[in-house]
Amino acid sequence: MFQFIIRRTVGAAVTLFLIGAVTFFLFVAAPSDYASLACGKDCSPTRLEEIRTALGLNLPLHTQFWDFMSGIVVGRDFPTGHCPAPCLGQSFYSGEFVWDTIMDRFPLTLSLTVGALIVFLFVGIGAGMLAAFKRGSMVDKVATGGSMVLSSFQIYFLGPIALTVLVYQTGWMEDPKYVPFTQDPLGWLVGLSIPMVVMATIFTAQYTRMARASMIEQLAEEHVRTARAKGMSQKYVFFRYAWRGSLIPIVTVLGIDISALLGGGVVTELTFSLQGIGRLAVNGAVTKDLPLTMGVMLFGAFFILILNILVDIAYAYIDPRVRLS
């Protein structure tokens, strides 16, 4: 287990380095003069040169890249001050350290994704298993049909509908806003409830379908049939034998979906005009702010890799065969 985590961590570090390299060199290869973009319309040659020096754009490319990557580990010194250890550079425009900006925005995206993740895992798997348990009943039909239709909805369509119904027309709830969890847990939950539920709804629908299919497959397995033949009750067989096995394919898909989860968070925050990491990525991309974009990319990739490792550990926990090998 320990060895496995070490191996995965090394792999993740290499992947992050490569992602950083690809982002950096693609950005630099694009024929855009970042200094003149940062300088604005009325720009004198001396001012341009100043900006170029300040941003470090006059240095050779490999030095620039190396400065950036090593800054993550040991920190960097800028004319404006020292940027401590996980340093993702300094924004071309605002001059803020990218790490600080991300840390400011990320809690929102994290709240959204993790909140939705918890909701859809419990509701989705619960509903799917219930549907499989009562296969062919009314419950099953409603769950199957409903999840089929709901999974065809989009966050950017369902979101405005929810806002129209709950906020604009009836005034039952307020506009979604972000309150830090540490400040006011209840305000955090109430403020983000609409985005979380909208995001979770679409994922729930997909996971209901999956959990149902996986459970039905498990119930047809030989060891489950044997347990039933021994005279064990339906409920006991269900929770003792079939339940755990049916989780394995779901966890596999969850591992693949991690990136979609972050993507879902991005769409959700854009839909509800919340200021998260997705808005940051859009701003960075549109204004061609290289350090900001690099920072967001690397951070996003880091988040996905960490969650992936967690999913793999959960996988080993659920499936004893994985633990043994």
Place this chain on the structure above:
Amino acid sequence: MTSPAKAEGSGPSIALDPELDKNTEPAEVAKKLEGRSPGQLMWQRFKRDRTGVICACVVIFYFVISLAAPLLTKLSGTNPYTLYGQDPTYADTPVLDEFGLPLGYFGGMSGTHWFGVEPQYGRDLFAMLMYGMRTSLFMALGVTILLMVTGIVIGLVGGYFGGRTDYWIGRVTDFFLSFPSQLFFIAFMPVVTAFFVDPQEETPTYFRALAILIVLWVLGWMGMSRLVRSTVLSLREREFVEAAKVSGASPWRIIRKEILPNVVSPILVQFTYQLPSTILTIAFLSFAGVGFVEPTPDWGRLFAAAAGYAKQDPAFMFFPGTALVIFVLCFNLLGDSVRDAFDPKSGR
């Protein structure tokens, strides 16, 4: 996924004689007096599936109306670019009130503006939706075909040659898969456009389309390649491939005549799942503001606009949204039907 080879019995394994299989479909299913190709069997099963047939009709309907968008808008007499609310030519038939909101019921539906008009500008929603669907569907079709072909080629090479080639292809695939795709789509759109046009200038729509194509292509082929690789890997060890090898067939011939016909069905199934998801990705790009921009009519851009107008004019999002939900729903159901038709064992 499905493993098509199992369903066909010993059909293609007797393909030693090159004259026997003229078309790309494997020859005959054994033990049947009337020979039916797997393709025919699939078609028969598909025809019996009522949901599948209805959904196929709906999907075809969408493609037809987006092909016929210019005709349909001629019928309604509107076009997606005219600002009916601001253009002085249309001053005698006002569509917007003094706050820039549509006059009349449900977003300003009327004889000329069938689905109503856009608040503020007064553009015709029917024309925008028809042309928007056209943009999205044809873009998605192009992207999907491109990334399917790429995935198939890479998967075939990796799966068939195995060994070191396969290992490195696998690592590259893993690497691409670890990209946070949505964030990358957002970040690379402006970069890729910058390769074609000066950032200070207005980007023409065609270059934007090309940039979308490139970004989605480069970050989208991995799923297909994995699927094809795993199918080919299981086929490679089969007797009919061994037999072809022994009889001296070249690798190219084995791939073309023995392996490709057997990967056709998983590819087709994957295609029906991939196309709607590509449409949604393109819509996402436009929604985030880095895909198509004003005034190009596009499905995703309508949602971005609708989210802005939701407070004042919620009716605006009804038609684009409902159309998208129905389309995605039907395409997903169609995908399930196609899968069931190819592999009856997968069952529901």
